[in-house]
Amino acid sequence: MPYAGVALLSGVVASLGTAAALQSRDGEGVRAYLLQNPEVLQEAMDRLRLKQVAAQIEPYRRQIETPFAGAWIGAKDGDVTLVQFFDYACGYCKASLPDVQRLVREDPKVKVVFRELPILSRESEVAARASLAAAEQGRFEVFHDAMYAAGRPSPETIAAAARKAGLDQTKLQTAMNTPRAEQELGKNIELARTLGFTGTPSWVVGNQVLSGAVGYDALKKAVEAARATS
Structure with a gap:
């Protein structure tokens, strides 16, 4: 050798506290x-x-963890922030919703921030823009749940979710096409590219990134690890 x-x-071994290696x-x-x-x-x-992952996250942490308007659930001043990059056309994102809801229900100190990453279809981008408008009207969570319940993004399901959330239709159409919405979507795409995400859902919590529908236990474990090192 x-x-x-x-x-x-x-x-390497010495860094792990193993004197025998020397x-x-x-x-x-x-x-x-x-x-x-x-x-x-x-x-x-x-x-x-x-x-290496922590080094990637840290320069962008504020951008990653700061929600767009009301696009978050859980504790307003939580001690741990879990960030989900998602697409309304993503079946794995929909499957992860009950896990996120359970985490918030069982952990009163966690905050979940949602970042729109509509990469699967034109319709998912329209749904994302409507979701951002709902966040600005303080109706994000209701729209978010209703959008997944309605089915894959389409003009009909987006309209149904907007009605369920009680959104002002005139304000909705205007808000969907503002520079602010455009900037938010562009920022999320750049963040995803920087972090090496290739699909949705993708997660950031503390100094960890997770990919896919990882399930409740993995999310809880990641939150606990972030809390232990904060």
């Missing part, structure tokens, strides 16, 4: 330890990945 490689592994300068102690404890390398790689 090249000495540079031994030195790198020594550093027993032999020629690397035999390192090699023997790693052969007996291969999980050390996985742990080191996991820590490295978390550090």
Whole structure:
């Protein structure tokens, strides 16, 4: 094994608090330890990945965690913020809704921020714009739930969700096409690209990112991990 490689592994293992890795300068102690404890390398790689993700998130944290108008649920001043990038045409996003609702119901200190990421269809972009308008009218949560209940985005389902949310139709049409809505959608696309998201739902919580319909337990675990390191 090249000495540079031994030195790198020594550093990795030492960073995990393993004095045994430093027993032999020629690397035999390192090699023997790693052969007996291969999980050390996985742990080191996991820590490295978390550090890399945290470095990606931190410069944009305020943009990521600050909601557009009223596009959030849960605790207003929660100690942990869970951010979901979503698309109304995404079946996995719809499937995740009960998990998010349960998390908010059972954890009074968590705040969930929703970021529109309409990447699946033209209709999902129209639904996203209507959702932003609902957020500005203080009716986001009702519209959000109604939109998923109505079915895939279409002129009919969007109108039905807007009626359910009690939105002012005139204000709705105007708000859907404002520069502010355009800027919000553009910002979310750029954030998703920066964070390496390739689909929805995608999540940010603390220094972690999650992809897909990960389920209640994974979301709860991520929130608890963020809370433990805050």
